[in-house]
Each structure stands twice: as C-alpha cells, then as structure tokens.
Amino acid sequence: DVKVTQSSRYLVKRTGEKVFLECVQDMDHENMFWYRQDPGLGLRLIYFSYDVKMKEKGDIPEGYSVSREKKERFSLILESASTNQTSMYLCASSSPGQGKYEQYFGPGTRLTVT
C-alpha cells in the first residue's frame, strides 16, 4: 500500500508567519502534488514536482513556494501566511513511470490562519 503522510492534521498560525507543510511518500513515486481543497471549489493545484529539485506551478501558486530536496519529500511553504490561506491542504503522489497515473493522497492538513 502506498503511504502518503503529512506532518500535521491540524495547524493554527498567525497572519504573517512562515508556515511549512511537509509531505512524505514511501513508494518511490516520481510525481508529487500540493492541492488546496475548499468547499464549492474542489481541489485546486498549487504546485507539482516531477523530479527532485523540479517544480511546476499549478493553478494557484501565488503566496506559496515548494521544495523537493529528496524524492520522497515535498514541502509546501507559505512565506507569509494570510487569512485567505485558511484551507485544507492535500498532498498527493503518483508514478507515471510505473504506468500508475492515479494519485495517492495524504490525510490532509487543515490550516487555520488567524
């Protein structure tokens, strides 16, 4: 079974703080993704990475950055958190190299910015 884990289930931060969300997968997947999930808006892609140190912007990258120093780890960084970044954040991974295009998701981190 693919395991995708996220560092926190719940997080409360103050406006202006720098926030790190960590995601780790244990199946040697090439691709990793960060989404935010909001009611009525579905999943919106923030960033994805198809290899170590490689990243591509998704639909809503503003206010976010990412880091992928190791294949199994993909971090989402909020440089200066704002209240409109309060959301559920989902990490996912997939392995196109193995013909597995479907994504495997982590449990999510519910971030509240006050």
Place this chain on the structure above:
Amino acid sequence: AQRVTQPEKLLSVFKGAPVELKCNYSYSGSPELFWYVQYSRQRLQLLLRHISRESIKGFTADLNKGETSFHLKKPFAQEEDSAMYYCALTRANTGNQFYFGTGTSLTVIP
C-alpha cells in the same frame, strides 16, 4: 483550457434508488478519466479509472468521447455510498497534470 465540470454540488437519493453523478470534460488531447471518493473523515481515494473498465463497489463509469462525459452510475444506492465524489482528468501517458471537478456531495437517505 482543460476543464472538468460536475454540475451538481449536492445530490440526494433514497436507498435502493439508482444514482448518477455527472461529469463533463473539455480537453484538447487524449485524456484519462478518474473518479475519486472521500468518505467522512477519510482521505481522498481512487474509486475507478476509465481504462480499467471495472466495477468498484457497484459503481461503473463509461467514457463517452462524443459527449465528452464520464458519468458515475450505480443501480442501487447504499447508505455507505454517502460521500464526496470528484471527477478528475489527466493527459494519457503522462500524469503530470491533473484537473479535478468541484465535487458532488452524495447523500443516500435510508
């Protein structure tokens, strides 16, 4: 632009009734379609993918390229089917970009 449309945000059906969750897409290339499900307090998980042509938990979905649709169907809904359902699309043979619909919340009334 690539897009996945789920026209129903909320859908309620009675237990034992047929259920159909609609999904339409627009895509310029060759897509691969998926349905994902999220049960209460659980992570998002794959329900089925169109190329597998399989039935999972009684659900099926047929890709209709002419109508650009990928509707999810089940002949007899069960209470445990209550969940949020997302239709998703990626480009075949790459998987590098995924597009999700806005989701349909299904409630099965006992």
